[in-house]
Amino acid sequence: MLCEAVCGVVVETEADQILSIRGDADDPFSRGHVCPKVVGLKDVQTDPDRIRHPLRRAGETWTEVSWEAALDEASDRLAEVQARHGRHALSLYLGNPTVHSYTALLTIPLFAKALGTHARFSATSVDQLPQMLASLEMFGHQLLLPIPDIDRTSFFLVVGANPIVSNGSIMTAPDVAARLRALRERGGKLVVVDPRFTETAKVADRHLFIRPGGDAFLLFALLYTIFAEKLTRLTTLGPYLRGLDEVRELAARFSPERVAARTGIEADVMRGLAREFATSPSAVCYGRVGVCTQEFGTLSAWLVNVLNIVTGNFDRAGGVMFTTPAADLVKVASRLGERGHFGVWKSRVRGLPEFGGELPAAAMAEEMDTPGNGQIRALVTFAGNPVLSTPNGARLEQALSKLDFMVSIDLYRNETTRHANLILPTSFGLERDHYDLAFYALAVKNVARYVKAVTAPPPGVRHDWEVLIALALGLHDKGGGRRDRKVVLALKTLKRLGPKRVLDLLLRFGPHGKGLLGSGLSLAELEARPHGIDLGPLLPRLQDVIETGDGKVVLAPTLIVADVRRLETALAENVTADGELLLIGRRNLRSNNSWMHNTLRLVKGPEGCTLIMHPADAEVRGVTQGDRVLVRSRVGEVTVPVSVSTDIARGVVSLPHGWGHARHGVALEVARAHAGASVNDLTDDRLIDAVSGTASLSGVPVTVAPASPAV
Ligand SMILES: Nc1nc2c(c(=O)[nH]1)N[C@H]1C(S)=C(S)[C@@H](COP(=O)(O)OP(=O)(O)OC[C@H]3O[C@@H](n4cnc5c(=O)[nH]c(N)nc54)[C@H](O)[C@@H]3O)O[C@H]1N2
Ligand SMILES: Nc1nc2c(c(=O)[nH]1)N[C@H]1C(S)=C(S)[C@@H](COP(=O)(O)OP(=O)(O)OC[C@H]3O[C@@H](n4cnc5c(=O)[nH]c(N)nc54)[C@H](O)[C@@H]3O)O[C@H]1N2
Ligand SMILES: [Mo]
Numbered sequence: 001m002l003c004e005a006v007c008g009v010v011v012e013t014e015a016d017q018i019l020s021i022r023g024d025a026d027d028p029f030s031r032g033h034v035c036p037k038v039v040g041l042k043d044v045q046t047d048p049d050r051i052r053h054p055l056r057r058a059g060e061t062w063t064e065v066s067w068e069a070a071l072d073e074a075s076d077r078l079a080e081v082q083a084r085h086g087r088h089a090l091s092l093y094l095g096n097p098t099v100h101s102y103t104a105l106l107t108i109p110l111f112a113k114a115l116g117t118h119a120r121f122s123a124t125s126v127d128q129l130p131q132m133l134a135s136l137e138m139f140g141h142q143l144l145l146p147i148p149d150i151d152r153t154s155f156f157l158v159v160g161a162n163p164i165v166s167n168g169s170i171m172t173a174p175d176v177a178a179r180l181r182a183l184r185e186r187g188g189k190l191v192v193v194d195p196r197f198t199e200t201a202k203v204a205d206r207h208l209f210i211r212p213g214g215d216a217f218l219l220f221a222l223l224y225t226i227f228a229e230k231l232t233r234l235t236t237l238g239p240y241l242r243g244l245d246e247v248r249e250l251a252a253r254f255s256p257e258r259v260a261a262r263t264g265i266e267a268d269v270m271r272g273l274a275r276e277f278a279t280s281p282s283a284v285c286y287g288r289v290g291v292c293t294q295e296f297g298t299l300s301a302w303l304v305n306v307l308n309i310v311t312g313n314f315d316r317a318g319g320v321m322f323t324t325p326a327a328d329l330v331k332v333a334s335r336l337g338e339r340g341h342f343g344v345w346k347s348r349v350r351g352l353p354e355f356g357g358e359l360p361a362a363a364m365a366e367e368m369d370t371p372g373n374g375q376i377r378a379l380v381t382f383a384g385n386p387v388l389s390t391p392n393g394a395r396l397e398q399a400l401s402k403l404d405f406m407v408s409i410d411l412y413r414n415e416t417t418r419h420a421n422l423i424l425p426t427s428f429g430l431e432r433d434h435y436d437l438a439f440y441a442l443a444v445k446n447v448a449r450y451v452k453a454v455t456a457p458p459p460g461v462r463h464d465w466e467v468l469i470a471l472a473l474g475l476h477d478k479g480g481g482r483r484d485r486k487v488v489l490a491l492k493t494l495k496r497l498g499p500k501r502v503l504d505l506l507l508r509f510g511p512h513g514k515g516l517l518g519s520g521l522s523l524a525e526l527e528a529r530p531h532g533i534d535l536g537p538l539l540p541r542l543q544d545v546i547e548t549g550d551g552k553v554v555l556a557p558t559l560i561v562a563d564v565r566r567l568e569t570a571l572a573e574n575v576t577a578d579g580e581l582l583l584i585g586r587r588n589l590r591s592n593n594s595w596m597h598n599t600l601r602l603v604k605g606p607e608g609c610t611l612i613m614h615p616a617d618a619e620v621r622g623v624t625q626g627d628r629v630l631v632r633s634r635v636g637e638v639t640v641p642v643s644v645s646t647d648i649a650r651g652v653v654s655l656p657h658g659w660g661h662a663r664h665g666v667a668l669e670v671a672r673a674h675a676g677a678s679v680n681d682l683t684d685d686r687l688i689d690a691v692s693g694t695a696s697l698s699g700v701p702v703t704v705a706p707a708s709p710a711v
Pocket of ligand 3: 096123127
């Protein structure tokens with residue numbers, strides 16, 4: 001409900017009060033495991049700061065208003081902006097928790113269509129966009145993401161991910177720690193490549209420090225060795241690949257010697273790693289946020305796939321595979337002809353490409369604060385906090401304060417939503433029924449679980465899908481949005497049926513479904529088995545799912561290959577100027593992006609928002625443990641305490657994101673007392689992965705100096 005690991009929970013209640021939440025030992029997938037964040041379910045639900053009625057802002061004063069008045073005003077004002085400035089003057093930002101609500105997932109595509117704007121943004125472009133783009137280009141569908149077979153592999157190479165803390169991402173795997181322990185117990189190996197000696201690195205067989213942004217070079221060097229030493233394994237896959245020769249030729253330009261300085265890893269070590277990976281009985285290379293949100297995000301995401309493919313670890317047990325989810329949105333989307341698209345239109349100011357109908361979040365502020373035809377004048381946010389989660393948040397914040405109108409569908413008045421004219425609150429957590437529509441498609445086993453709501457929502461909130469549909473239909477009635485009868489009809493049908501019925505249809509006509517009468521899955525079947533159902537291990541199924549037309553994997557997509565030249569040029573360039581350090585991020589087990597810092601049980605204890613710095617870098621700057629330092633980048637500065645540690649590579653500093661709650665107007669009592677500073681006041685909206693426009697949040701050049709004592 002708030003985490004990709006989808007652990008099952010048992011909730012004890014009395015008269016609608018939650019007494020306890022613990023791990024569900026009978027859940028076949030999570031087997032009783034939960035992490036500290038589980039307390040967030042209750043704490044957020046019962047948080048005194050949570051919004052429980054629609055709120056309207058006049059200047060700095062907030063007052064409760066009725067739903068009717070709020071929805072009427074919202075649709076009126078949004079329609080007015082579109083009438084006056086054109087459809088694309090209205091923008092939309094979708095935040096990460098959208099994917100944790102099946103009802104939102106089923107409604108959002110229609111809602112977005114109904115708004116009729118090209119100015120759509122989401123957390124995708126500060127996260128997994130490169131992986132989705134690689135999938136679109138290589139497998140023909142943006143949602144065909146290969147998933148690590150973590151339970152059967154014998155070699156797990158983790159590049160730019162920290163599953164011990166994140167609980168696994170685009171790899172839904174409850175209790176990932178136990179799964180990694182099991183890997184080593186069966187004689188397998190875990191190798192972690194990261195600029196920080198992370199919690200995952202600490203349980204690995206080996207950790208390699210890499211220079212931020214060095215991954216594409218490393219992956220090419222591995223491929224160089226594998227091709228040069230004839231270690232490819234293409235027996236069964238061979239006939240299904242296009243572009244192998246091209247990949248071989250490209251890799252031949254990146255010998256381990258040539259890239260050693262740029263990766264910070266010795267040539268021999270890279271060679272050894274390549275041999276081990278390629279000769280293991282099975283192996284997986286797994287990359288996540290650290291390879292995506294960086295200068296060469298798309299190249300890295302692509303090369304991760306290529307490495308798995310050419311070593312024969314693609315579409316087979318112990319390697320990476322595509323899932324067979326009970327509710328198969330990929331299949332449905334394909335049948336509707338929606339496989340994803342890229343670059344069909346460009347952003348107005350910088351000409352950045354759309355992806356699946358969305359523009360990069362790094363372009364959001366400039367689209368709002370740059371005058372001219374098509375300038376964004378209004379915004380709808382849904383479950384997002386882009387002021388803290390997208391690059392150059394301070395610029396975005398300025399831009400939000402100048403919009404003609406903004407409405408936020410959210411639980412809190414936080415750094416972003418405080419700029420809204422209206423906040424529309426929705427149900428949360430155990431107040432709504434739940435099915436992990438997105439994450440079962442990304443899970444390391446095929447599983448399914450549906451749970452009913454446990455408690456009633458507060459009387460003044462509505463379910464997310466109800467709010468989205470009401471807003472879209474209201475906008476239409478006022479003459480705004482896209483004048484498309486099919487979309488309006490679909491919204492009205494969804495309103496009448498409810499998302500639960502749609503889920504039932506998806507299950508019935510999915511790969512494990514019963515259809516209308518047969519035997520197999522339906523919602524009723526799942527309701528009767530609330531601990532969830534094990535649908536078996538992942539299976540090879542490339543030929544069932546691939547959407548490239550000729551059934552072949554495109555190993556060397558033109559769009560991506562074109563960026564190799566930039567990579568090669570970068571080999572000759574200095575990454576940092578004298579005295580500069582490269583800033584990376586980190587996550588903490590007791591924190592979830594920007595929005596769980598208002599629960600005291602999670603934020604108490606040692607300060608979370610500290611800058612980790614290597615002792616040698618600290619010494620030359622005259623900084624010692626606990627000192628407050630001033631961190632500066634091109635776009636801004638923050639002051640934070642330093643934590644001196646050899647757990648980080650020299651020349652690199654790490655600051656977590658999601659902090660910075662001391663901003664004026666934020667109604668988060670607990671978070672304010674543990675405010676920290678926002679790393680995204682340092683990250684730079686100009687730094688992007690050149691192919692996809694994904695924000696390069698990692699590897700930002702900064703300077704660090706002792707902060708002058710507070711006066
Ligand atoms: N507790 C907790 N769990 C979470 C979240 C949370 O905030 N808190 N957030 C959730 C979300 S939205 C997501 S998307 C997932 C993310 O899941 P992960 O990707 O597993 O999590 P991160 O901690 O972002 O891991 C990225 C790693 O990349 C490293 N890194 C940075 N730059 C580079 C680089 O250039 N090269 C390499 N090789 N590594 C680099 C970082 O040091 C970090 O260890 O986690 C989810 N789970
Ligand atoms: N520097 C840096 N920046 C990063 C990252 C990084 O690693 N480094 N990680 C990036 C990643 S991977 C992600 S996914 C993004 C996240 O970016 P966002 O999605 O923009 O931000 P969140 O902090 O997840 O904010 C979630 C919002 O949703 C609200 N919310 C929570 N649950 C619900 C619900 O059920 N209904 C409704 N209506 N609202 C709800 C919360 O109150 C909060 O306002 O941040 C990105 N930003
Ligand atoms: Mo994310």
